[in-house]
Amino acid sequence: NAGVTQTPKFRVLKTGQSMTLLCAQDMNHEYMYWYRQDPGMGLRLIHYSVGEGTTAKGEVPDGYNVSRLKKQNFLLGLESAAPSQTSVYFCASSYHYLQGSTEAFFGQGTRLTVV
């Protein structure tokens, strides 16, 4: 049971570099989310998607872009990494509330360090 899989698990970037984080879910979920978690804080929503081909901004979207070209994948891009983006990134997915259980499932996280 794969559930929600994030790649990579760890990454170190230099300031100004770009990268893409991949989130894949095999549960046919409509909703997908990207969060970041900083020390002493809860998770904050970066961007989310309510279905294939749709994306929307969350609480802290600046400096990030996302794409949902396929239902099972949600990509998070950093165009020009900054030290302030050093964080642990979590992806999550869930069913649409009309489909049944609305429990959110999370990936194991990507630890990103920008130097």
Next chain:
Amino acid sequence: KQEVTQIPAALSVPEGENLVLNCSFTDSAIYNLQWFRQDPGKGLTSLLLIQSSQREQTSGRLNASLDKSSGRSTLYIAASQPGDSATYLCAVRRGTGGFKTIFGAGTRLFVKA
């Protein structure tokens, strides 16, 4: 704007003690509330999910309650064990606007043997 607060921020108890973790939220128009456990350097493990129409959920030594009208939830842990040491996160889900989940900052629990 929904805000979720967890009190206390940290808690240390001796093994065997019963304890309560608190979560409060400002907007009672929630769809559900979920409690998670997070071990250091790890992802989130879902513990209990309470739908907005429910008052409580139980799983083993864990019991979570929900009082939507007062904007509160509690997670009760019975007979705590050192293996319960972790950060516990409360998260509320909106019923509109993309079904977003808003998290509290968590309670760090340490159970001493």
